[in-house]
Amino acid sequence: MKKLLEILVIGVVLSAVSFNSSAEIKSLRGPVSLDDESEMFDKRKLVKQKGGFERSFKIQPPLIPHETEKDKITLQTNTCMKCHSKKNHEKEKAPEIGESHYVDRDGNVLEKLSTRRYFCNQCHANQVDAQPLVDNEFAGAK
Amino acid sequence: MARLFRWLTPTLITGIILGVALWGGFNWALELTNTEEFCISCHEMEANVYQELQDTIHWSNRTGVRATCPDCHVPKEWIHKVYRKIKASNELYHKILGTIDTPEKFEEYRLTMAMSEWRRMKQTNSRECRNCHNFTSMNLDKQDERSADRHDPHVWDAVDGKEPSLTCIDCHKGIAHSLPGGWEEAVEKDPILSEGLELDSE
Numbered sequence: 122m123k124k125l126l127e128i129l130v131i132g133v134v135l136s137a138v139s140f141n142s143s144a145e146i147k148s149l150r151g152p153v154s155l156d157d158e159s160e161m162f163d164k165r166k167l168v169k170q171k172g173g174f175e176r177s178f179k180i181q182p183p184l185i186p187h188e189t190e191k192d193k194i195t196l197q198t199n200t201c202m203k204c205h206s207k208k209n210h211e212k213e214k215a216p217e218i219g220e221s222h223y224v225d226r227d228g229n230v231l232e233k234l235s236t237r238r239y240f241c242n243q244c245h246a247n248q249v250d251a252q253p254l255v256d257n258e259f260a261g262a263k
Numbered sequence: 264m265a266r267l268f269r270w271l272t273p274t275l276i277t278g279i280i281l282g283v284a285l286w287g288g289f290n291w292a293l294e295l296t297n298t299e300e301f302c303i304s305c306h307e308m309e310a311n312v313y314q315e316l317q318d319t320i321h322w323s324n325r326t327g328v329r330a331t332c333p334d335c336h337v338p339k340e341w342i343h344k345v346y347r348k349i350k351a352s353n354e355l356y357h358k359i360l361g362t363i364d365t366p367e368k369f370e371e372y373r374l375t376m377a378m379s380e381w382r383r384m385k386q387t388n389s390r391e392c393r394n395c396h397n398f399t400s401m402n403l404d405k406q407d408e409r410s411a412d413r414h415d416p417h418v419w420d421a422v423d424g425k426e427p428s429l430t431c432i433d434c435h436k437g438i439a440h441s442l443p444g445g446w447e448e449a450v451e452k453d454p455i456l457s458e459g460l461e462l463d464s465e
Contacts, residue, residue, distance in 0.1 A: 169407070191320065197370070197444035200437065
């Protein structure tokens with residue numbers, strides 16, 4: 122009887138505690154009830170910047186200063202190479218892909234973009250005009 | 264004379280009615296084959312090129328104008344349209360043969376098919392592009408600097424009424440469907456497609 126009472130008391134206390142803590146949980150969606158629609162975030166457009174972006178560190182893959190909406194990287198073609206390949210970059214006044222991009226994993230220098238550098242957007246990213254949320258004094262290497 | 268009229272009138276009326284019905288029916292059937300619905304009723308089109316189109320600006324854009332298959336692939340003027348339709352009977356033959364009935368086969372033939380369509384466009388001065396796009400109504404100030412620079416000489420050609428040195432498809436390949444592998448080399452080797460391309464290098 123005494124044991125039963127003990128368990129009962131512990132149970133009541135624990136449930137009170139858990140009830141309390143559950144009330145403090147905040148949803149990542151903010152204080153919006155479940156059946157409301159969440160707030161729309163601001164639309165941001167990709168930045169086009171003539172001359173490109175400054176690098177933040179020495180061997181940083183350069184950022185993409187233009188839209189890439191129409192570009193496609195498929196098994197058959199990589200349309201970035203319409204402008205950035207060895208053959209086309211002069212005509213298109215676009216920077217050529219780096220020398221390292223012609224080297225395959227065995228160290229052979231190829232005529233064309235090496236398959237291990239094929240997926241441009243694995244390293245090179247578009248930019249949106251987003252200001253840092255926290256003040257930041259970081260200055261990139263020049 | 265009266266007898267001749269008695270004979271002529273019903274013949275004429277029947278002739279007109281028959282003519283309208285047959286000609287109308289023919290055109291109606293022809294137009295039926297000029298719909299997106301008809302094009303993608305074959306899985307070869309639906310599963311490959313139609314899916315690719317949906318990623319592009321000709322499918323969805325700021326202004327909500329859409330170009331569907333026949334807008335680019337079937338000429339508008341009657342005589343060119345019928346010529347294209349007759350040529351397209353070859354496609355029916357290959358449909359029966361199953362030349363491109365799997366994605367792998369389609370990929371294998373993509374370069375051949377793309378080249379023939381590019382050649383058609385080049386030889387007609389990109390006629391189907393120009394059903395919507397016109398140099399005389401193109402405002403270069405609204406374009407990116409790069410695009411404006413490249414279009415500029417052609418706009419002046421159009422304004423001056425000169426023969427165009429290049430045509431839309433010369434630069435705008437692969438805007439509605441994926442490009443086939445090895446397309447650049449293939450275009451360079453093709454006597455029709457490579458014509459005039461060196462003019463663009465300045």
